[in-house]
Amino acid sequence: MSKSNKKTIIVLLLIVVVIAMVPLFTLKGAEFGGSDDAGSQAISEITGTDYQPWFTPVLETWIGGKLPAEIESLMFSLQTGLGAGVLFFFLGRYVERNKWQKKMCDKEAESPDSLN
Structure with a gap:
């Protein structure tokens, strides 16, 4: 270097x-709150009534209560990691496919008779 x-x-x-x-x-x-809380507060201010969500999250239904903040952070991190892994896996495949295709085209240009 x-x-x-x-x-x-x-x-x-x-x-x-x-x-x-x-x-x-x-x-x-400064207070940093989640977008869910901010959305609920904004709806309550606009309508003047208490906002009630249409449904409860699946994990909260399974455990019978609200998820601890640490678990919510863990789930968000796992989701982010999985998404990044899938994205970069396919980006890597795309790059390697292009390299392979270029390599095959170069071989054909060098000796087109060797393929027959």
């Missing part, structure tokens, strides 16, 4: 750290 690559990587890592740390210091006392 050249010196310029090392410097670029170090600068990029510092930028990532700054981007991650700035909100921690600038947003003191």
